Amino acid sequence: MSQMPEKAANSWLFRPNPMVQWWFKVLTILVFLGILIVWGIDGWNVGNFRKDFVVIKLNSTHQYLKKTHQDLTPLDVSLQSNVTFQEDLAKPQENLVPNLAPETEPVNINVGPHLIPDDGNLANLPSPSTLDWISAELEGNFSSNLLAGWLAPGGEPCRDSKSVEITIPSLDGQEKIELACGEIHEFVFQALDESGNPHCLGGDYFETDLSGDSWKFRPLVKDLGNGAYTISLQVHPDFPGDYNLSIYLLFRHYEGLKFSPERFAFDKKLRTIPIKFLQSSARLPEISQCQKSDLTRDVWSGRWTRHAKNENCLISNDGRYRCLEPNFPCQHPWCDGSLGLLESNGWTYSAHCSFKLFSPQTAWDCLANRWIFFWGDSNHCDSIRNMLHFILNVTHIEAVPRRFDMNITNPVNPNQTVRITSIFNGHPNDTGNYQGLNSLKNEGYRELLKGYFSGETVPDSVIMNSGLHDGVFWSNLRTFIKGAEYAAVFWSEVVEGVKRRGLVAPEIIYRTTVATGGYARRLAFNPNKMEAFNGVVLDKLRQFGAVDRVIDDFDMTYPWHYDNRCNDGVHYGRAPAKMRWRDGQIGHQYFVDLMLCHVLLNALCAR
Numbered sequence: 001m002s003q004m005p006e007k008a009a010n011s012w013l014f015r016p017n018p019m020v021q022w023w024f025k026v027l028t029i030l031v032f033l034g035i036l037i038v039w040g041i042d043g044w045n046v047g048n049f050r051k052d053f054v055v056i057k058l059n060s061t062h063q064y065l066k067k068t069h070q071d072l073t074p075l076d077v078s079l080q081s082n083v084t085f086q087e088d089l090a091k092p093q094e095n096l097v098p099n100l101a102p103e104t105e106p107v108n109i110n111v112g113p114h115l116i117p118d119d120g121n122l123a124n125l126p127s128p129s130t131l132d133w134i135s136a137e138l139e140g141n142f143s144s145n146l147l148a149g150w151l152a153p154g155g156e157p158c159r160d161s162k163s164v165e166i167t168i169p170s171l172d173g174q175e176k177i178e179l180a181c182g183e184i185h186e187f188v189f190q191a192l193d194e195s196g197n198p199h200c201l202g203g204d205y206f207e208t209d210l211s212g213d214s215w216k217f218r219p220l221v222k223d224l225g226n227g228a229y230t231i232s233l234q235v236h237p238d239f240p241g242d243y244n245l246s247i248y249l250l251f252r253h254y255e256g257l258k259f260s261p262e263r264f265a266f267d268k269k270l271r272t273i274p275i276k277f278l279q280s281s282a283r284l285p286e287i288s289q290c291q292k293s294d295l296t297r298d299v300w301s302g303r304w305t306r307h308a309k310n311e312n313c314l315i316s317n318d319g320r321y322r323c324l325e326p327n328f329p330c331q332h333p334w335c336d337g338s339l340g341l342l343e344s345n346g347w348t349y350s351a352h353c354s355f356k357l358f359s360p361q362t363a364w365d366c367l368a369n370r371w372i373f374f375w376g377d378s379n380h381c382d383s384i385r386n387m388l389h390f391i392l393n394v395t396h397i398e399a400v401p402r403r404f405d406m407n408i409t410n411p412v413n414p415n416q417t418v419r420i421t422s423i424f425n426g427h428p429n430d431t432g433n434y435q436g437l438n439s440l441k442n443e444g445y446r447e448l449l450k451g452y453f454s455g456e457t458v459p460d461s462v463i464m465n466s467g468l469h470d471g472v473f474w475s476n477l478r479t480f481i482k483g484a485e486y487a488a489v490f491w492s493e494v495v496e497g498v499k500r501r502g503l504v505a506p507e508i509i510y511r512t513t514v515a516t517g518g519y520a521r522r523l524a525f526n527p528n529k530m531e532a533f534n535g536v537v538l539d540k541l542r543q544f545g546a547v548d549r550v551i552d553d554f555d556m557t558y559p560w561h562y563d564n565r566c567n568d569g570v571h572y573g574r575a576p577a578k579m580r581w582r583d584g585q586i587g588h589q590y591f592v593d594l595m596l597c598h599v600l601l602n603a604l605c606a607r
């Protein structure tokens, strides 16, 4: 691992942080280990210290080596990769694209490369006080603007050609690209057709990634509508170092939104551009811990940062990666709590605000005597189980089925009980699939849902998503918009009904759908379509006043969606297992879903 900046590595040692003082005795040892981990092994000649550490950490290896191949069975994946669907040729394909518009005030956006002078003199950079974070916004009237854009004529000269390449005038051909940390760097790129000519239509879906050893983030792409796009990069000044900027062309001209998009997938990596981000004196506003009022943003543009790394971390027999001590602390301001409990080998996610990571005690103190109602796809089943096992320390519930309703008691304090209810929304029958929001057309199913909101007590919070099943069901975006509107009206009536009876209305938390990973990027629930659908549902929920908080799980999962290390294609929270995973390796990473569980708790518990 490349070195963490010195300031960052040590700041939590000396900061007058109450948590650190509270844990001081434990930390005296951990700090020592922490330095070894953070400073890596290439930084210091740590000799015997390192060996000692390795011995401690590798304790489970022996068992691992003894393990036979008997449990290397493939995992059952409930949404299979090679399901195929008949394309209904009678229906016109409507192709629409989400528009992520960068925030309207163009604060200090630099067009063109901001190359650093050879002598590394940063004195001419803009004054620190002017810098701001990159942020994304959902375009106003999202659904109707999409339809209007689709219906607008134009682009005839390029109707018959398709993008196959891009050119990035200010980056292509550069030997050594160096950019300053802190600033937002915006570059224009142009799509090219088979003959190498500029393509003059927008709507291509580019996947973008900026990754270094301890910073992973999705650079924002803006479609200018004429075949030109902009891409915006930013790295916080605490994370200088080597990065790769990768750009993939996944779908051309809205083709990811088709009913059966697989055969249209282009899925080609167009660039891997090494970029060195240089230390600068720039300052960005410090992100603060999320308050309830922060969790209303429609679209997030967060990043994963890494604050420790155990190079020798191995999977344990129960399929877990306990790479850091359980109470290895978060580093301010990127998270607050025990980073070790996330089992992410040092990674954490933050957005426009940062998240508290809960201990069993703090989570129980928040959830006690509450009723949380989930409505969504099988990803919810995984997240609920993970929240019970990893955060609430309730391990006797081995699996959470598609319909689940239980009063759960804190194993160490019988006074604390939470009711968790979860109703699958992939199909009105919990053994079915691929109906999504259309499930609400079934009267029995609607009555089932309403039943939970018609008693003397009703759920305190509803956590919902529109699932991957919607990606399969709807023949085009226009019909999905109608389905989303139906769902929004349904939920607003449920909430109104509760209010009319003089009860406190449940708070509705909308959790966007995951970015599907690896092979699933090409399928009916590909990221292009899911991102558009996420926007449509949110737009409709807002229109009918049926949403209070937003959690952008699409943004959280996105940096990990290029392969199947952290997902099986469609789930990020499958139970840990030391078995052969989708990508052929033994075991899989589940921390992306654990992070979501903590973020959900932030939404439920923050003030």
Ligand SMILES: *[C@@H]1O[C@H](CO)[C@@H](O)[C@H](O)[C@H]1NC(C)=O
Pocket (backbone or CB within 6 Å): 056, 059
């Ligand atoms: C290592 O494993 C042994 C038995 O397998 C156990 O007794 C011991 O506590 C473990 N040590 C650590 C540091 O986990």
Ligand SMILES: *[C@@H]1O[C@H](CO)[C@@H](O)[C@H](O)[C@H]1NC(C)=O
Pocket (backbone or CB within 6 Å): 080, 082, 083
């Ligand atoms: C998926 O495809 C492979 C090979 O084409 C086949 O062996 C396998 O049975 C298929 N799986 C399903 C669930 O259809």
Ligand SMILES: *[C@@H]1O[C@H](CO)[C@@H](O)[C@H](O)[C@H]1NC(C)=O
Pocket (backbone or CB within 6 Å): 139, 140, 141
């Ligand atoms: C959204 O639509 C309404 C009514 O059609 C219009 O008044 C409003 O200006 C639109 N807002 C945006 C941001 O387009």
Ligand SMILES: *[C@@H]1O[C@H](CO)[C@@H](O)[C@H](O)[C@H]1NC(C)=O
Pocket (backbone or CB within 6 Å): 211, 212, 213, 242, 243, 244, 272, 274
């Ligand atoms: C960038 O990508 C190359 C391979 O394409 C890889 O060898 C290198 O380690 C990557 N660098 C970083 C900082 O991830």
Ligand SMILES: *[C@@H]1O[C@H](CO)[C@@H](O)[C@H](O)[C@H]1NC(C)=O
Pocket (backbone or CB within 6 Å): 360, 393, 411
């Ligand atoms: C979870 O509960 C077990 C006992 O059931 C206990 O040994 C363990 O320390 C608890 N974990 C946490 C993080 O509190």
Ligand SMILES: *[C@@H]1O[C@H](CO)[C@@H](O)[C@H](O)[C@H]1NC(C)=O
Pocket (backbone or CB within 6 Å): 405, 406, 407, 419
């Ligand atoms: C949970 O407890 C509440 C209140 O005691 C009760 O009304 C409800 O039926 C219980 N639910 C389940 C699934 O046990």
Ligand SMILES: *[C@@H]1O[C@H](CO)[C@@H](O)[C@H](O)[C@H]1NC(C)=O
Pocket (backbone or CB within 6 Å): 412, 413, 414, 415
């Ligand atoms: C549970 O509540 C009872 C009565 O209110 C109290 O006496 C007891 O100390 C509580 N137990 C815990 C673990 O808080």
Ligand SMILES: *[C@@H]1O[C@H](CO)[C@@H](O)[C@H](O)[C@H]1NC(C)=O
Pocket (backbone or CB within 6 Å): 429, 430, 431, 432
């Ligand atoms: C759900 O589907 C299963 C089989 O697909 C069927 O046996 C069952 O009767 C259905 N349940 C309802 C309530 O329709």
